Amino acid sequence: MRDGARGTAIAGTHPVAQAVTALFVPGNRPERFEKAVAAGADLVIIDLEDAVPIVDKTRALDAVVVALRGGDSIPVRAMVRINAMGSTSFDREVAALVALSADPGNGLVGVMVPKAEHAGELAALAQRLPAEVPIVPLAETALGLRNCFELASVASVSRLAFGAIDFVLDIDAGDGDRYLDYARSHLVVASRAANVAAPLDSPSPEIRNASLVLESARLARHFGFGGKLCIHPAQLAGVAAAFTPSEESIRWARAVVDAGVDGAASLEGRMVDPPVVERANRILKRAEVLRKQA
Known part of the structure; x- marks a missing residue:
């Protein structure tokens, strides 16, 4: 069961729960952080996982902490996608974000957890983070999808998100949206049953083809998603239009x-x-x- 007071507050009113457009920016490209914010997405997600080569993980984390701390400038406000639990950089990243979250005025608005599978692990992470920092688990595996109601029921979880590319790889499915109908429906139903915000859909792989981006976003909206992840600023307008x-x-x-x-x-x-x-x-x-x- 969710913690009623904390869960409702995070799920209902936090900007992370209300975001329709969520734009990824690579964590090893700090020169793009401010540009991502200026692009107009409801939520910016600085990525320390797939977008960052292994050799750049530490340097990227340092750049993210500097940007979100602000120093002599205004802190960048963003969610951070850390690396998966059990990865070599997970503990270091969590420790850095926990320390950052103690700084007054920091720009950390949430933590995204890739390949989330076990509610107990999310609950342990939540205990390390301040109550006002929500968690967004990514369902990217068969086990994660199987357990998504339990994941959504962790008190600090504001909403779920779908990672279709990794999910297709995990179940060895064909390429194309029609093979993901069950996964999408299951994620939406689990979110509603757990009383969290409607989930964020996986990003469209199309960047320049605006009509395909719009079509993909409309599909997500009709399934009951509350927004969509984006991998390029060019996708923002189509996603916003589909959900309006x-x-x-x-x-x-x-x-x-x-x-x-x-x-x-x-x-x-x-x-x-x-x-x-x-x-x-x-x-x-x-x-x-x-x-x-x-």
Whole structure:
């Protein structure tokens, strides 16, 4: 079970839980940190894992700590994706982020854990971090997907995220979104059951093809994801557009709400009942929230 007070606070109101666009930037490219922030993503994730060669891990960690500490400049505000539990750099990275989090005004907004599989390990990590630093586990293996409800139930977890490329490798599946339907649905259902924010979908491998990025993001939205990871600033606009209610859906939602239906009725040739009214209210609320974030 989640810790009610702490879990609700992290899941419902923290910027990490509300992010729609989450942009990765390599941890060994500190000159790109400020550019990533300026790109306009809801959340910047500085990556110490896949984007950083093994020989650069220590240097990248040092650069991340300097950027998030700020020193003589304004601290970069970002989540950090550390390396997987059990890796040679995991303990060093966690210790550095724990020390950083004790500095007043630091820019650490969360920790992303790749290849998360065991709730007990996440809980142990949470005990080392301040309560206000949320954790986002990446489901990237069959075992991680199997245990995603337990992962989401750890009190410091604000939401889950999906790592499709590693997951496909782990289960030896074919290339293409249709082979990931079960995984996506399972992740969304587990998140809802654990009462955390809707998960972040895996990034599209397309960078320059805006229509494919938009299509991939729309797929994620229709599955029930709350946002999408991005690997390039060029993807941000398409992802944001896919998760923003269209003018047509907003018009429909307003018509449903304004109709004041109590029970079941017909509106524009379609049945309207309490679940439909609630869906309309959610569309209007989502549109308002995204408008304020823009």
